[in-house]
Amino acid sequence: MWEGSLNGERTMDFELSDEQRLLQDSVSRLMADRYSFEQRKGYLKTPEGFSAALWSQYADLGLLGLPFAEEYGGFGGGAQEIMLVMQAFGRALTLEPYLATVVLGGAALRHGGSDRQKAAILPAIAEGSMKLAFAHSERQARYDLTDVLTTAKRSGGGWVLDGSKSVVVHGEAADKLVLSARTSGDRYDEHGITLFLVDAAAPGVARRGYATRDEQRAADIALSNVAVSDADVLGEVGQGLAIVQRVVEAGIAATAAECVGAMEAMHSMTLEYSKTREQFGKPIGSYQVVQHRLADMFMTMEQGRSMAMLATMMVDQPDADERARKIAMAKVGVGQAGRYVSQSAIQMHGGIGMTEEYAVGHYFRRCMAIERLFGDPAYYLQKLAA
Amino acid sequence: MDLRFTPEETAFREEVRAFIRDNLPTDIRDRMRLGHGPRKEDTVRWQRILNKKGWAGLSWPKEWGGPGWTAIQKMIFLEENQVAPAPELSSFNITMIGPVLIQFGTEEQKKRFLPRAANLDDWWCQGFSEPGAGSDLASLKTAAKLDGDHYVVNGQKIWTSTAHHADWCFLLVRTNPQAAKRQEGISFLLVDMKTPGITVRPIISIDGSHHLNEVFFDDVKVPVNMRVYQENKGWDVAKFLLGNERTGIARLGKSKERVKAAKAMAAQVNANGRPLIEDAAFRQRIAQLEVDMQALEITQYRVVSAYDKAKGNGRPDPLSSVLKVKGTELLQATTELAMDVAGPLSMPVWAEELAAMNEPDDMLEAASASTGSYLFLRAASIYGGTNEIQKNILTKAVLGL
Numbered sequence: 001m002w003e004g005s006l007n008g009e010r011t012m013d014f015e016l017s018d019e020q021r022l023l024q025d026s027v028s029r030l031m032a033d034r035y036s037f038e039q040r041k042g043y044l045k046t047p048e049g050f051s052a053a054l055w056s057q058y059a060d061l062g063l064l065g066l067p068f069a070e071e072y073g074g075f076g077g078g079a080q081e082i083m084l085v086m087q088a089f090g091r092a093l094t095l096e097p098y099l100a101t102v103v104l105g106g107a108a109l110r111h112g113g114s115d116r117q118k119a120a121i122l123p124a125i126a127e128g129s130m131k132l133a134f135a136h137s138e139r140q141a142r143y144d145l146t147d148v149l150t151t152a153k154r155s156g157g158g159w160v161l162d163g164s165k166s167v168v169v170h171g172e173a174a175d176k177l178v179l180s181a182r183t184s185g186d187r188y189d190e191h192g193i194t195l196f197l198v199d200a201a202a203p204g205v206a207r208r209g210y211a212t213r214d215e216q217r218a219a220d221i222a223l224s225n226v227a228v229s230d231a232d233v234l235g236e237v238g239q240g241l242a243i244v245q246r247v248v249e250a251g252i253a254a255t256a257a258e259c260v261g262a263m264e265a266m267h268s269m270t271l272e273y274s275k276t277r278e279q280f281g282k283p284i285g286s287y288q289v290v291q292h293r294l295a296d297m298f299m300t301m302e303q304g305r306s307m308a309m310l311a312t313m314m315v316d317q318p319d320a321d322e323r324a325r326k327i328a329m330a331k332v333g334v335g336q337a338g339r340y341v342s343q344s345a346i347q348m349h350g351g352i353g354m355t356e357e358y359a360v361g362h363y364f365r366r367c368m369a370i371e372r373l374f375g376d377p378a379y380y381l382q383k384l385a386a
Numbered sequence: 387m388d389l390r391f392t393p394e395e396t397a398f399r400e401e402v403r404a405f406i407r408d409n410l411p412t413d414i415r416d417r418m419r420l421g422h423g424p425r426k427e428d429t430v431r432w433q434r435i436l437n438k439k440g441w442a443g444l445s446w447p448k449e450w451g452g453p454g455w456t457a458i459q460k461m462i463f464l465e466e467n468q469v470a471p472a473p474e475l476s477s478f479n480i481t482m483i484g485p486v487l488i489q490f491g492t493e494e495q496k497k498r499f500l501p502r503a504a505n506l507d508d509w510w511c512q513g514f515s516e517p518g519a520g521s522d523l524a525s526l527k528t529a530a531k532l533d534g535d536h537y538v539v540n541g542q543k544i545w546t547s548t549a550h551h552a553d554w555c556f557l558l559v560r561t562n563p564q565a566a567k568r569q570e571g572i573s574f575l576l577v578d579m580k581t582p583g584i585t586v587r588p589i590i591s592i593d594g595s596h597h598l599n600e601v602f603f604d605d606v607k608v609p610v611n612m613r614v615y616q617e618n619k620g621w622d623v624a625k626f627l628l629g630n631e632r633t634g635i636a637r638l639g640k641s642k643e644r645v646k647a648a649k650a651m652a653a654q655v656n657a658n659g660r661p662l663i664e665d666a667a668f669r670q671r672i673a674q675l676e677v678d679m680q681a682l683e684i685t686q687y688r689v690v691s692a693y694d695k696a697k698g699n700g701r702p703d704p705l706s707s708v709l710k711v712k713g714t715e716l717l718q719a720t721t722e723l724a725m726d727v728a729g730p731l732s733m734p735v736w737a738e739e740l741a742a743m744n745e746p747d748d749m750l751e752a753a754s755a756s757t758g759s760y761l762f763l764r765a766a767s768i769y770g771g772t773n774e775i776q777k778n779i780l781t782k783a784v785l786g787l
Contacts (some may be wrong), residue, residue: 013388014691020387080387271785285787288778294785295777299708306684311387332677384676385669 011381014309023081026061030054035092037359043095048173049217050095056128058096061100067106072122075303079250079315083257083308090261093362095216097131097170104169105132107250110233112195112243117366121176121197133174133200134251135165135221136244143323143375145244147190150223152181152196158181158290159233161196161204161226169373171219172209174200179223180244183237193241202226214369215362245320248374249327253315255370256308256334262363262370263301263338266345269360270294273349292347297344300341304337328380335377398459402466409435410472412671420748421647421724421755423595423762424473426509432473433506442504444480446521450488450500457690461634468639469646478510478548479503479752483556485630486574490615490623495576499554513543513557513577513601514624520545523558524568524621528603530559530575532610532617537561537575539583545769548598549586552579562618574620576612583607593761594735600787622744628771635706636686636713644720644759645655645672647752648727654749655729662727675719682712704783707776714766714773726758728753 016024034054043051057062066081068074075081082103089098102125109118122125124130141147150163161181171177177198185192198205204226209219235243271294274285284290311330317323342364353360371377391399424432436442437451444460446452455463467474475481484503486497502508519526528541539559549555555577565571577584583606589598615623624670649672652663662668689705725732734740736754744750767773781787 014688016387152624253469271787274787285785289783291781291785292774292777294787295780298780299711299785302685302708303681303712304677306681306688309387309389309688310680310684313387326680329677329680332674333681353427379678381670382666383674384673385666 012384020081022336023077024084024088027063027085028091030057030061031088031092031094037093037362039097040093050097050173051209051213054094055096057374058098059126059128062103062126063098064128065122066291067102067110068118068122068126072118073126074122078359079253079312082250082254083312086254086257087261087264087278087308090258090263090366091265093262093265093359093366097133097173097217098099099258100134100170100174101125101130101132104134104247104251104327105176105178106241107247108134108195108234110131111246113241116231117197120149125276125350130175131170131173132176132178133171133219134247135168135170135171135179135198136179137166137168139166139359140166143168143328143379144188145248146190146241148180148182148193150179150181152183152194155227158227158229161194163200163223163225165221165223167212167218168221169218171200171214171221172207172217176200177205177221178234178247179221180240184240186361190241192238193244194237195229195240195243197234198223198226198228202228212248212369214365215370221324241298245324249311249323250315252327252331252374253308253311255373256274256304256330259334259367259370260301260305260308260368263304266341266360266363267294267297267301270297270345270348277350284348293348297341297348300337300340304334304341307333307337325384328384330379331375332384335371335380339373342367389687393459396757399462399466402463405439406466406470406472408468409439414473415470418471418473419647420752421759422562423758425550429473429476430506430509433475437505441483442475442480443504444475446480446484446488446500446504450484451494451504451718458687461686463518464634464637465639465642468637469638469643471643476506476509478512478556479506479508481630481634482512482627483510483554483576486556486614486623486627488739489626490574492611494611495614499576501632504577508553509548509551511546511549511552511555511579513546513549513555515545517544521772523624524572526558526572527561528557528559530561530573530608532561535610537573537608537610537613539575539577539603539608541603543601543603544599545589546586546599546601547597547769549579549598549601550588555579556614556622561620565618570623571618571625573615573617574623575608575777576614577606577608577732581606581608591762593758594737595758595762597762623700629706633716636682636709637717638679638683638686638713641675641713641716641720644717644724644756645675645679648720648724650732651724651727651752651756653748655672655727655731671723675716675723678712678716678719682709682716685709685712704780707779707783711767711773714763716764717763717766718760721756721760721763724756728756732757765785 014261020202030241062075063085065074066077081169109121152159152161177200179198180193180198182192183194204224207219209217274290275283277284307330311327314323314326343358346364349360352358415519433442441453443452447456487499514523516526516528530537530539554611557575559573559575560571561570561573583604585602587600589600604758653661656664658664676718686709689703689709692703731750731753734754735753
């Protein structure tokens with residue numbers, strides 16, 4: 001499926017399979033029908049801040065079960081299929097909790113979930129009746145994945161959770177939280193972090209939802225004396241960090257693709273604008289200084305696309321060090337590309353690019369959010385340099 | 387989509403690496419490891435070794451002695467050869483005049499020139515640029531007038547790399563000054579550099595080396611059978627030459643080799659009482675370069691793989707302009723890095739006086755050579771179509787402006 005053939009010899013291959021092309025087409029069609037910039041404004045006005053109707057359509061199209069095994073109601077897709085979907089979502093600036101539920105929640109279950117947990121959750125996600133959120137980051141942690149202060153203490157046959165999680169993407173919409181807490185060790189210890197599946201409506205869970213700069217929803221979550229059972233532990237007690245890392249890697253790859261979609265949209269809008277906007281009696285695209293900026297945007301976008309492909313290919317790479325290193329490189333490359341392309345898009349548009357009524361500024365802010373999700377380029381450069 | 391090398395490709399890389407390790411003459415390897423460019427004899431010797439192995443023809447068809455590689459294999463070979471570091475194949479011979487003759491040459495021209503080009507029995511140079519025709523190549527003025535069975539050439543070329551080594555020159559000349567469009571009056575000639583009336587004058591570049599030349603043509607007689615393709619259709623040939631096989635243009639292996647050399651030297655020099663290689667700011671600079679090289683590597687494979695898919699019949703991919711711009715930016719950034727690592731040692735010119743005064747001093751020699759590379763490669767964003775011209779190409783071909 002993934003390897004081409006040339007003169008009988010297999011070679012490195014960048015082409016999509018027929019099934020993948022089909023997937024790409026159907027998502028793009030749905031976006032064209034249901035996700036114009038005007039329609040999106042309507043979805044933003046709902047209390048959830050996204051379209052519940054589209055969420056059902058994603059389920060009908062099989063997108064919500066895309067990366068899950070068939071036995072759990074899924075379609076057995078992988079990182080490449082997620083890449084195609086996220087890229088289309090990036091072009092349309094979708095608002096639904098797909099990243100939180102399918103990508104992050106799905107990765108947590110894939111890498112940590114027992115058969116029983118998968119059977120209980122994945123089919124519900126696939127049919128659209130359950131949403132997840134990945135509640136790991138804390139206020140003090142910045143991008144450090146080991147900085148966990150929330151505690152889980154033994155109590156009777158189960159655990160009691162106390163602490164708080166900060167800027168949890170789509171934490172408000174979630175039915176269940178994939179939540180990390182310390183079962184042993186001190187702040188920054190790599191061991192002693194444990195993941196729990198926590199019912200978002202459980203007594204003691206308080207959620208404060210808000211809009212983020214990119215018009216998505218997030219929540220701060222306070223946990224006070226929240227009781228969970230042993231059956232709610234995801235993976236091994238004290239071994240949660242490895243799962244967290246896999247979840248973050250899947251998130252980086254998926255948002256890299258989303259960022260590529262957003263860059264494509266900004267680049268083509270800017271190109272279109274340069275052909276129609278006239279100054280000094282000529283379209284601004286006839287001026288070489290504008291042309292070269294557009295060429296720079298194009299080159300940067302293509303380098304970003306290469307890095308998003310790299311991240312996607314690395315998600316399932318078994319060598320953990322190689323995987324982490326290449327994904328860190330991709331995170332730096334895509335983040336820097338997204339920043340350059342979006343800043344240039346506003347600059348080339350001039351005043352209109354600054355307005356809320358125009359789409360470019362909305363793509364700009366999504367790229368800005370993606371750059372900071374799971375760690376920014378400076379953070380990963382430091383890691384690579386260490 | 388699969389960005390992993392197939393087992394066949396990985397095995398091929400091993401084969402190339404082993405061959406270079408076992409066959410690259412030690413004295414050449416030592417000079418190159420210190421950062422010196424190859425001497426003429428080095429390039430000739432190494433290309434002949436590769437030709438004997440059947441590898442010099444790179445992308446030429448098997449019938450003309452090419453190895454029959456896929457574009458990915460070619461890419462792997464170029465990278466291994468640069469990282470080694472070994473002298474690069476003569477691009478004038480292998481990626482310019484060879485493919486041109488294969489595409490446009492007469493049987494007689496192919497038979498006469500191709501085997502000698504592969505074996506570097508003839509050293510070719512490129513007579514394109516003129517004092518008044520740089521980025522605007524089509525405005526060239528060097529004239530060729532038909533006189534019986536030969537042309538008489540008069541004019542001047544400039545920036546002619548290695549013309550002083552060259553046996554032959556492929557030359558763009560104006561054969562019809564009255565043509566409606568400037569591009570329609572140009573022809574493509576093959577000129578023996580020993581022909582009376584040719585004068586080569588050196589241009590010393592800022593790195594102190596003699597690589598560039600001016601070439602003067604004063605009533606130089608060129609037989610008509612040395613014209614490639616039709617009279618006044620030379621621009622088609624030139625466009626093919628410039629667009630052909632640009633996938634190697636990024637010279638990523640060279641950038642990788644420079645970073646490797648910079649790291650090795652950074653382990654030997656101190657900054658604030660510790661080896662420079664431990665300095666956080668320095669390490670981040672390297673990390674950033676490695677990120678940029680990684681991105682370009684994938685982009686390069688995307689271009690190359692598309693080329694393979696089109697079985698080599700595709701039009702030049704405009705993405706190859708991305709490779710040229712980003713590749714040369716990296717080439718400049720990595721040579722700049724190597725020179726910065728050398729610090730004050732980057733300033734002495736490694737020449738006879740210094741060599742005579744000191745015991746062998748590899749560090750000083752490498753430091754000096756790194757500055758030479760840095761200076762010489764300021765030209766990378768100028769040659770082969772300036773990076774600004776590449777952006778013009780992208781503007782037209784990709785953006786449609």
